[in-house]
Amino acid sequence: MKKSIQNASVFKASDDVVSKTIEGTTMLVPIIAGVGNLDAEIFQLNETGSRIWEMMDGKTSIETIVACLCDEYDASAQAIREDVVELVQVLLEKQFISRIL
Amino acid sequence: MSAGRMTIQGQAFSAIIDALIRKGVSVKFRVNGTSMLPGIRTGDVIQLSPFQGRFPELGDVVARMADSHQSIVIHRIIKIQKQGYLIKGDSLFKADGLFHRESIIGFVSGIQRENREILLDKAKRKRDILLSTYRIFCFHRLADRVRKVWALAVKPSK
Numbered sequence: 001m002k003k004s005i006q007n008a009s010v011f012k013a014s015d016d017v018v019s020k021t022i023e024g025t026t027m028l029v030p031i032i033a034g035v036g037n038l039d040a041e042i043f044q045l046n047e048t049g050s051r052i053w054e055m056m057d058g059k060t061s062i063e064t065i066v067a068c069l070c071d072e073y074d075a076s077a078q079a080i081r082e083d084v085v086e087l088v089q090v091l092l093e094k095q096f097i098s099r100i101l
Numbered sequence: 102m103s104a105g106r107m108t109i110q111g112q113a114f115s116a117i118i119d120a121l122i123r124k125g126v127s128v129k130f131r132v133n134g135t136s137m138l139p140g141i142r143t144g145d146v147i148q149l150s151p152f153q154g155r156f157p158e159l160g161d162v163v164a165r166m167a168d169s170h171q172s173i174v175i176h177r178i179i180k181i182q183k184q185g186y187l188i189k190g191d192s193l194f195k196a197d198g199l200f201h202r203e204s205i206i207g208f209v210s211g212i213q214r215e216n217r218e219i220l221l222d223k224a225k226r227k228r229d230i231l232l233s234t235y236r237i238f239c240f241h242r243l244a245d246r247v248r249k250v251w252a253l254a255v256k257p258s259k
Binding site for chain 2 (some may be wrong): 018025027037038052
């Protein structure tokens, strides 16, 4: 059964993805059979996405991520939480992150 | 999050390749240039792999960072000296110079052309090194001739 994303949920970047952040943009390259293919799909996260990715460290909860972003951006906690959950769902679907809690 | 076949250039391109190689994984990407003709052509997809314990060998086609990490150059090791590795593009007349082990990030372990794998024949390495070195010899001979012709042309007539 698919677990919902709670405030206490914690996620961690998968070992099968390599990320690199340059000037606020994070590139994510999946490693398939020991090879990162730059000629195929590459995923890019904008500045906010990069900030969320940075906090996918296996320790920081969704609640803390939302609180941090509320301090940094001029948006409501509700809107930020929706954005965070949406990105987490995509990253989970692509297996770029795994659930710790 | 955006995804797809994006063109990464410059520092971002070099940085992601470096990050993948440092993690110990191979990386595939499309190359652009003519300096490694006929072996590697524009549009070929090469697979770059980390050395992982072994040292670069004579004849290896290797990648090194260039232009202050703004680009990656894929050329061949044509000589190994105490001071470093002499690296050169197969179709060029001049070598790039001597480089230390630390500046070589990986070696070409595969080439794909139009969805077809190009075999990297180790037996052909000697021939490739010879051809590459022969071009330097040709360049020096040509330079000598130009120098001689020039000297005759500017020689004051008595």
